[in-house]
Amino acid sequence: MGTSLETTTSGLALVDLPGLIQSLASQRRAGLLKVTDQETREERRLRFSGGTIQSLTGGKTETFGKALVWSGMLSPQQLSSVLARLGQDCTPDRLVKALVAAKLLDKNALLDALDCYVEEEFTTILGWKQPMLSFSDVIAAEEWAAVQMKIGMSINPGSVLLEGLRRQDELGTFAEVLPDPWDALIREASVPEPAGLSKDAAKLLEDFTDGTVANKLFGFPTLPPFRARIAVGQLCRTGILRTANLNELIVEADAAYAHGDHRTAYGLYRRTLGFGQGTSRIHLHLAELAERFGEKAEAAESYMAAVQQMSDPSATVVALRNALRLGADREAVLSQMVAIHLQLGNRDETVKNLLALAELHGERGGREQAMEAVREAQELGADQGTTAVMLARFARADGDVEQAALQLELAARSFHENERLDEAITAWRELLALLPGRCEYAKECAELLVWSGKKDEAIVVLRTALLTQKDASEDVLLHVYELLAQLVPNDVECHDWLAQSYERRRDRDGATKQLKLAASAQERTGDFSELAATLERIIELGGEKIDTYGWLARTRVKLKQESLASEAFSKAVDALLELGLLKDARPLIESALADLPASLALRLRLAQVTNREGDRATAMKQFLLAADLARGCGDRPTARDMLVQACRLRPDDLATRVRLAEVAEEIKDANLDSILADVVRVAVRTTNHGIALEHARKRISNAGGLAYGPRCELVELLRLCGDTAGQLGTGKQLLNELLEQGEFEKAVEVLSRLVASHPKNSELMLQLAEVYSALGDERKAFRFYKHVVPLLQLDGKLSEAKVALDLLQGMSEDHELPMIAMARERLDKGHSVDWDKIRQEAEQDQRRRAAGMVQPAGDKPPEKTAVKSERPLQRVIPRVITPTDDL
Template sequence: MSSSESLAMFHFGEARMLAAAGDQEGAVEALQSAIQADPHSDFLRLSLAGIYLETGQVELALRAAEDALIQNPDSVQANLLLGNINFNGGRFAKAAAYYQRATELAPDEQSAFLHLAIAHARGGDLEQAVGTLKKLLERSPDYTAAELTLARLYREMGLTGLAEQIYRDLLESQPDLDTAYLELGELLEKEDRIDQALVVYRKALEQDPLNIGMRHHIARMLVVEDRLDQALVELEAILELSPEDLEARRKIGLIYLELENWEAAAEVFTEILASDPTQAQARYYLGSALERLGDYEGALEAFQAVSEESDLYPDALSHLGFLYHQLGRTDEAIAAIRTRIARDGDRPELFSYLASLYEAAGQTDPALAVLEEGLQRFPDNGGLLYHRGIILEGSGRRAEAMTAMRLAIAADPEHAEALNFLAYGYAEAGENLEEAYALARKALELKPEAHIRDTLGWVYYRLGRYREARIELEQAVEKLPEDPVVLQHLGEVYQALGLTRKAQRIYERVLELKPEDEKTRMLLEQLKGDRP
């Protein structure tokens, strides 16, 4: 070894020690000294490129790697490194050229072929990528990374059947391959083959029963599919394996809320808060459960503890208003929200909450005044305009209410409730029925709920389109079987269609629910009088 090579190796050793000690700048200087001693060493230049990459100096790394390739055009490592740098920079065609050269120099270098295929794919040439992987697998049929990459490419190309077969073949030979289970399950989920996906995930759990992440994924799937009881089983299995898993407890609590098992939900969220009192969501959900249980004092305490910085705070305020009112402490709720408006008046919902409190206390004029105050700050807020219309309607000021709803729709053309209100108002008055039809259809598209379907059915009735009215109103009654107004609408449609026995049964049911309904009583008497 020449003296210059010896000196270069000395500086290289120094660079390694400095790098190990975390002195990257010193390591760079030592490597530069090594290169000065042996300027023809591609190895030293590649080492320098590696240090530059570690410190985020990509352009300097690129230059050092190019210099290494100049010194040794047949360097596999230099070609691979340049391929990686260009790939990470999004220059996929250039990266592919370097990877291609690496495969020519080292035909047995599997990673070079794999990188080449991925570069082709990211450059948009999926066919070329598939061809490269097939050649690689011909030479190395058991190369798992190549098989997984080919399956992913097939999925990207929409050839899901081919991808599925690769995954299943892999799992046949490697039943502990977690990645194949996950990707096959994901493929099946996207094709809405949920039960098959669950079978795959459960096979993964047979291989690794302690896979908490997989159990969480299965639980999420089951919740989305509305299989809440099955989701509970999975989540409880997680808690058996990992009692400190607060996320599993939170999901269990939310499922209990969905199932309206308020007592169980309250118990779960109390347990969560005992473990971690900072859980704002758990505190909010605890309040919701206690409120439904009728424990207003407990619910009040839970909602009061929700931080003002929490995203749930506005909803907590809404609950607080209701609870204060139920406890006969409406003045406290009003004062609290007034204080909040003084500090944070840029939230229009605060004005709506405050108006609701005045409204609940029977103070219509102060409620309207609060909304006017809010509208001075937010003149185009559809929510405030809609709320104003509702209060005006409740005060018997129907014309003003309809005007308020038109303004709400002008401010927010997709405010489903305002659209519905206006459509129903026109239908009740028997005017602008074509416009009412368009409004009701749009409202139902935006918010497919039973009370809006009732409005559309009632508009159909007013238009004399009784068969269409029947379809909509029967669906509405299915969802709102105890709503006397919806039932009465359906009764009138049955009567118009000559279905007198059906109409009679409906009217009788309305009077069971609302004995004081004189209109329905009159319709029933008229119906009985018309029958032979």
């Protein structure tokens, strides 16, 4: 086996594989030897170290797993179980790791399996004819090789080489009797099993069934491939097994096909061809299976072979189509299909194949044959557009430009009518290539391109036509420019040409439209100054004011002209509101505010619109923001109006009312008092007493003068807050001022409130009694003088208590005088004056007197003498209680 040797480490002479292996072993070389079969392109990689083989890789992934079974380390069931867990595509290194982890194999068992693995691989590579050899010192890392070296594999190349050569010699002795891998084997019942039959051969016969393919015996699970081949050779040499004849082979092939064993069926069907008796059925089977396995060339060849033996035209057409699809010779297939379809009367199929044949002749330069095929197709009713394109192509090849142009125009219009847009576009393009500058053709082509979604190509077609056109009419150019303007919105020159044309035609709508397109182009190019001027021109023309105002406003924003932008947005909103488009106004304002958050006019309009829509929350928010903006700009009246609207939307919003009060105070609003009163009311309702007190005092300051109502309110607030001292001081101050101004009724009202709040304050009680006495209301005066006596006694003011008793004596009726005397007596003795007890004692005395019916002498009742108060009215009324009085 002489082969050429490629190496990257040294220049070695041409040697065969055994010689190279012996050389590497004798020289104790280290490196990687690659052995590649030139036919199958299989490769094996042998790693040498010190002249010994450390690893062998590159074979099929399942080979080592089988070697475990061949060497008896694992049973087929054990291997299947492990592979089921790891997956059928398990690599050898993963398999070894899994077996070691499961403690199914030890190192010695793995080494035995590796010996078997290497021997079988050596047998394989020594059987290759003229393999390509390559040795290199550079060794790429491989996981499977690393696992072999880790196990400790170290094989003497000489011994394994000798074993491999011995096996090749032994296989050579059976070469004549070994069956083809795809032969089906039959057991000869007349031949007895000889006594000296090997164990391997006997094992093959144990489960043998007639019709078994030789490949299955060669790959027997528990036998290495070499031993299996030797065993099959022995069985065939002794006559125990024989190869199946043609009929038996066909039967076995059909059975495999029926059972879904397609690979076996394919091999058996191909084997039948070796007998020279292939039928159309066998060829069709082979074609189908070859296509299933991806072998298209073999499938096409099988279909064509089947056609030669088929008599059914329909089946023949199917086979020819399949052959054509799979790459068979087109001319032969098409010619046969034309003849068959003509015979069957299938006009459409005949036309189709004639045109395909014409194309084929045209490609090969046979124009006369091509045109003849086209004419035959036209006679049979071929498509006008398709045949016109083909004729145009052939005419153009002959140099007849006029005829080619005529055929292309016919084809383009025919395709267009039949809605075959792509083909129509192609025809128009070819026509423009023949006759450049024809704007009418360019327009037709561009329209079809646009409909097909090829906008950029349509633009190129139109611009090319405009550049090359000569003496085209304005009407034709108008249509071209209109289409170009639609496709290229940024082409300002195009819009300018159209605008001028519409102006000449006095078409205001058309001019406005072009101005808008020009504006769009200016916007896209960023020319905002010119854009603003263009939009103002559109507004002057009176077209679509709402949209144009909005557009102008956005342009002003980009130019940072915020006041002009706000004005334009406001005009757009006002125009919408005039038309009653409330729902459209709000989105416009919101988008405008995103650009102009400090626009008071827009905030005001958004608040009004949302309020009209019933969106109270948003309206409230916008009124407050508008108020802030107005206040920040110094427009306090507007801020006040916004806050008033916000207060109407939320009756209990204290914070808004506080802000309203501040603004009203700043501008000295005429309704400041009612605003402050509203703040106090809401603050009290929400228990914000501090704010209520603050604004109550502001209200008093704002009212000026006596401010009776606000001050009474402040007294009441102090009571609610629990500020007793404050309430008493404020109330006394108000009371004194009322008494000084002679407002007795208001003074009585204030004093009554104070007494109600401070029922144990003797000073307030005494003053209230004196006021009622001064006003002539003896009943109320008597009641309060009566109440004040115990309070004065408790406060240690005995003299004032006696004066009060004197005043009571002057106001009492006859039946009350004894009670006054008893109270005086208790007061003198230092006993507490308890009017309930005094009343009870007086009633008891009266009952005793009534029982005796006799009044003791000298026991006359004391005469009623008028006792005047030591504090006459003129002194009582002006009396002022100061906060420092002893309470």
